[in-house]
Amino acid sequence: MNTQSIVERIREIMDDETLLQLKEELNSYHEADLADIFLELKPDERLKCFNLLDIEKAADLMEYLSPQIQVELLGDIDEELASRILTKLPHDAAADVLGDMEEDESEEYLDRLPHKFSEEVRELLTYNEDTAGGMMNPVVLTVNSDMSVKDVLNHIRTSATEDNMELYYVYVTDKQNHLMGVVSLRKLLTTPINQKVEDIMISDIVKLHIDDYSDYIIDEFMKYQYNALPVVDLYNRLKGMITWDDVHDLFEEETTEEIYQTSGISTVEVDEDEILSGSMTRAIRARTPWLFITLLGEFIAVHVTNSFENAVSLLPIVAAFMPLLAGLGGNIGTQSITLMVRGLSTGQVTMSTATHHILRETFIGATIGLIFGLLVMSATWGWKHSIGLGIVVGMAMMINMTMATIIGTLTPLCLKAVKVDPAVASGPVIATTIDVVGLFVYFSLVTLYLSHLQVL
């Protein structure tokens, strides 16, 4: 599907004002495709198109749109229609939309919605939106353990239709709504219909607690690979369930944060989705913390270099090699840090394999350092016809790259060992440390060389 060309055609039809044709075309698309199309349209075009959608389609589309566009559209359309669309959404999606509105606006909608629905959504809104409680869908199909498969199938047929209920597993609860077991639809469909639920249910259940945070929820989904997990409260009472498509957006957000962190963009105070398109001030706030730390660190590098002022003025060419050393040291150090942080995050690196990884990285760093040291030595020798200078620069390069690899490997592992998130060891800080140490090593070698030439 080429979104761009569809958008152009839609604009043409809009201009011709053949609305019936536009309506037909729009309603024929899959809601996920419509979401892509809506992203490309201008706000007034979006509103025009949205008003042409069937109400079911509009509700389906809602779930694929970004929060900004959801709120924008609901605010612009007729309030009666907006309420009807909200009622068609699963509870968790409705709570998400309402949670993104101003409070008085969302209150107004909640008052208009059917009582039972609005009560349930109100409860969802009381939970932190980053926890299982804020993410779950409270409408879950439950059965008793003494029901037969046949009873369960009848129960599904009569009750699942009404609430636009998501259905992957059937949860078995007792009279006080305590979670006792879970049965997959697959199991229900392949078991003799007279068998009792308690004989086929799994009672050793992977479940989420209502206060679990999003990163834990993602880890559980990634680890167990279920399509849905039940959410319980402190007393093991079933409160709702989370399906993998709820987690999927979260997962993308977490990945973005991880990538931002390695590049020194801080997501501590600023939401990850505001950095690209929110207010400028917030974007600047997200970007300056690590830059500021780099500034302080690099001032140390300035001092180190300045303390070798004599050497620089005697042999100004040595200054020219500084960016070369810093650049390559920074790069190879960033590689190591990235490998460790990512490895710790995916589980490929664990504390029990840490020693192995440290030795391995050191060996790799030394080997690459040797290769690049020799390259730089030869190039410098050939260029300046001074083997002495070549040796100094080459040796500095080798030591610098090896050291950068070791620093880049050790830092995340040490952070992990003291239970700090290794991802805070972002590239910029390591690069600065490597600058300081590397320049010190380099200028020490230069001074040795100059004293050897007896000019110092």
Place this chain on the structure above:
Amino acid sequence: MNTQSIVERIREIMDDETLLQLKEELNSYHEADLADIFLELKPDERLKCFNLLDIEKAADLMEYLSPQIQVELLGDIDEELASRILTKLPHDAAADVLGDMEEDESEEYLDRLPHKFSEEVRELLTYNEDTAGGMMNPVVLTVNSDMSVKDVLNHIRTSATEDNMELYYVYVTDKQNHLMGVVSLRKLLTTPINQKVEDIMISDIVKLHIDDYSDYIIDEFMKYQYNALPVVDLYNRLKGMITWDDVHDLFEEETTEEIYQTSGISTVEVDEDEILSGSMTRAIRARTPWLFITLLGEFIAVHVTNSFENAVSLLPIVAAFMPLLAGLGGNIGTQSITLMVRGLSTGQVTMSTATHHILRETFIGATIGLIFGLLVMSATWGWKHSIGLGIVVGMAMMINMTMATIIGTLTPLCLKAVKVDPAVASGPVIATTIDVVGLFVYFSLVTLYLSHLQVL
């Protein structure tokens, strides 16, 4: 669950040789937890534990283990047992395991397996493992469009049990196995049982083609958020299906690749999972290409600096500021490039919003540049008591940071415009470009300043 302490307890039980207790304990864990435990165990401990697992549990565990450990375990256990475990796996998982073995070894296994199963697995092995054909499970439940819901439910009850079949949707095909429609289990369970399948099936199907590559498959799953997608051949004949848990590992791999790329680790020739734990030579091969390009780039920076040799020897302090300028320019440039590459990958940045982002980033870069320029100017002035030098360094800083932001923003967008993957614009290259341009600007300002002081 604390894997570490469980592993310690397991080791204790192993030492006591109370195997019955160990067997009971191991079989009580969820297979995903067992996979974590096995990752921590040494190879000989792993083998010992694996032999104690019930065959069903062993097969379930298989799917959660990494390819290396799968092959290691199957190679070490009794061949007869290995074949039995393989037969319990879904076809796609069995094909994955066999595909990771040496060819003569996998041939031996294929000959031992039941004929039908081995034929189907053999067919999977003929597809490229990065395509839908290589990933799909060929065992799919199909029904005819004129069957009633009741017929379908009976059909599921008799046929889904035998093949360890995954079941999310029922696919409707004609006599030549052409894909006509799809019905979800949910729909089957909530529709009156006398209704015909053709009346409830969705015929506008999101489907994958057998030659589709993994990155396209991930995009389709992320976009449409289905739990499973059917795979068809050129003639729309149903060949199999892919479930989201197959895609989930792929997605993690793709994320790792994206993160590696921004840090200048090349995954073009070397598989992403070999870089941390494969052969050293391959790891070095993955890490050197961008380092080598950085080397060439930084040699230009060396030349630029060297051409201002005069200025450096007259005023050696100017050399000391080089790492400061390069460090901060590199950092802010990397931030911009990361934001653009990630934004293009998640769809937050599109070509139609490109101009907006360029202007926004430029403004942010200039603002941060101004702040840091003033900071650096004041610090330098205070330190060296020379307002002239302060102005030169501060101005260079401001220009450098603004420029770095613009280069970091434009490069990925330009690559995207000419249809090259923007992710190839990795941090190291931009940092080097910024070094070269930044140093040139800086030394030009220094020269101007020196000529103003009339020392040049």
